[in-house]
Amino acid sequence: MMVEITVDGRVLTVQAGQSLLEACLANDIYVPNLCHLPGMADPPASCRLCFVEVDGMPQPVTSCTVAVTGGLVARTDTPAVRRLQRSALRLLLSVHEVDCKNCPANKRCELQRLARFLKVGLKPKDLPAPRKTPAVDDTHPCFSFYPNRCVLCGKCVEACRRAPGETVMAFSRRGFETILYFDVNAAEAGRCENCQACVEICPVGALVMKAD
Ligand code: SF4
Ligand code: SF4
Ligand code: FES
Structure with missing residues (x-):
């Protein structure tokens, strides 16, 4: 069954029951994500990157674990969402050996894309990990x-x-x-x-x- 939802002020017609993350991505609304694969019955929700705000929910939620229902209203680009996403990315980078020049994934790497999108430096200035x-x-x-x-x-x-x-x-x-x-x-x-x-x-x- 197809239902209507609203994301970032846009009305989308999507499949009821699919994840909110998949619904956004299918409609060219990028939500940062790393652990999502289409068709997962039980998403691990381990990367903690795909946060969005949903009306009626007190805190941002991981969009890969929200099943779409008609009338759902969500926002993907709020200060609270970006704050959580940047924290999750910094945590990943804090234990990541960044040496892009010598890495075969250079220029097609999802971490590089996330860092660019969220405006987070790839090399944290903290102590060596x-x-x-x-x-x-x-x-x-x-x-x-x-x-x-x-x-x-x-x-x-x-x-x-x-x-x-x-x-x-x-x-x-x-x-x-x-x-x-x-x-x-x-x-x-x-x-x-x-x-x-x-x-x-x-x-x-x-x-x-x-x-x-
Ligand atoms: S980063 Fe690569 S090796 Fe590590 S869990 Fe993901 S797919 Fe597997
Ligand atoms: S290209 Fe990606 S995986 Fe390779 S070192 Fe750089 S950030 Fe890490
Ligand atoms: S895509 Fe990783 S927590 Fe949702």
Whole structure:
């Protein structure tokens, strides 16, 4: 069923039940986001970037978790929304190794786009951030993993889950220790089909195909 909602003063006709984030993006209203993938039944809402204000809700809410209903009124560009989005982005950048010149994602990187859009410097001036070691994990036969570039968006895990065959990627540990885990034996055992879906969907330069 199609319903009408109002976003930033524009009346939009959208599918009832789809997420407010998807409705905005489909109508060329950009809302910052990193962990969203279309068609996720249970969005992780982990990046905390997609805040909007919705009439009747006391605080800004993550638009990827709001299901659209007729008559909904939202604003994507308010001081409170931008403040929350900048804080979320600064938090991500505080543990990110920014070295764009030597990164294959340079100029197509979603972090760069977000920083430009939200007018946040890519290199925080704070103390040097703690780093995960090793800086590069080359144990997978097909790709290299750079944990200090990973924004923990979960898109590679979801892409692996959607790809044919077994799911061989997941997150392990918790908090700052959270890190992407992949089954390095899966390729040899034929359970990872080297489909590259994970590498292609990574919004930054954390997964890089090996040259050979
Ligand atoms: S992932 Fe993006 S922000 Fe980070 S070093 Fe690479 S290009 Fe720069
Ligand atoms: S490796 Fe890339 S796609 Fe996977 S969680 Fe990290 S940033 Fe997201
Ligand atoms: S896209 Fe909504 S929290 Fe990440």
